[in-house]
Amino acid sequence: MVLSGVVSVQFGGALAAKLIERMGAPGTVGLRLALAVPILLLIARPSIRRRSKRDLLAVFAFGIVLGLMNLSFYLSLERLPLGVAVTIEFIGPLGLAAAMSRRRRDLIAVAAAGLGVILVNGHELSAVDWLGVGFAATAGALWACYILLSAETGRRFDQLDGLALAMVVATAITVPLGIGSAGSELVQPDVLAIGLTIALLSSVLPYSLETLALRNMRPAVFGILMSLEPAVGATAGFLILRQQLDAIQLLGMACVVGASITITRTSRSEAPDI
Numbered sequence: 001m002v003l004s005g006v007v008s009v010q011f012g013g014a015l016a017a018k019l020i021e022r023m024g025a026p027g028t029v030g031l032r033l034a035l036a037v038p039i040l041l042l043i044a045r046p047s048i049r050r051r052s053k054r055d056l057l058a059v060f061a062f063g064i065v066l067g068l069m070n071l072s073f074y075l076s077l078e079r080l081p082l083g084v085a086v087t088i089e090f091i092g093p094l095g096l097a098a099a100m101s102r103r104r105r106d107l108i109a110v111a112a113a114g115l116g117v118i119l120v121n122g123h124e125l126s127a128v129d130w131l132g133v134g135f136a137a138t139a140g141a142l143w144a145c146y147i148l149l150s151a152e153t154g155r156r157f158d159q160l161d162g163l164a165l166a167m168v169v170a171t172a173i174t175v176p177l178g179i180g181s182a183g184s185e186l187v188q189p190d191v192l193a194i195g196l197t198i199a200l201l202s203s204v205l206p207y208s209l210e211t212l213a214l215r216n217m218r219p220a221v222f223g224i225l226m227s228l229e230p231a232v233g234a235t236a237g238f239l240i241l242r243q244q245l246d247a248i249q250l251l252g253m254a255c256v257v258g259a260s261i262t263i264t265r266t267s268r269s270e271a272p273d274i
Contacts, residue, residue, distance in 0.1 A: 005206035012201030030178020036203035046161035063169020079132030083234030092140030116255025
């Protein structure tokens, strides 16, 4: 489920990068979430009746993080290639894995992945778009929070109920920004068609799969598995956006993927914390 979600979200991200060129990041993320919410509500049919304050607070916090994470990442896509943005974003799950790991081999692998995040920016520091890097790093920090809050919400709500409610909160945050940014472009037929495709690939499918997977997977292991996203993102960026990365950037991605394989293998025999 996690790997299927990775492929889906990265190709959705590549399509989103093309739409960002036309509508900007706020408009694209607002449209994506607004189109995804009705689908999730129809599938999950969530209810807030008989829910405790802690349940509602968990959903509210999850929704805020979800909305800001997507906005930060799309802002980074305005300035960085998809594969580079995804690799920098991995700083969040990387930090989460480092905080939770108790094995020396895992810590060495995390250090190697950290080196990969540095290398992926290339060898010419003067050419680095630092604002884009900042947005991607912010998305990474929010991604770490997303992992933890998704697991917490999944424990408190059945099936996809918590995710659907959190998406409503995320939409309420991003749609006003999108309207202010893109205006009438949001309701153009071709934009709506592309937006619906992005909503399915980047929201409905991956978030549903990840929420279900986190019920039977430790957050640290989940975070490392998600480190495969840079390689998939680079592939999607090349196939759809024709974005080519140089050798040192590909080496950085290899470090991240290698860390993923190492830590996943050491954690494979462990029982999940449910």
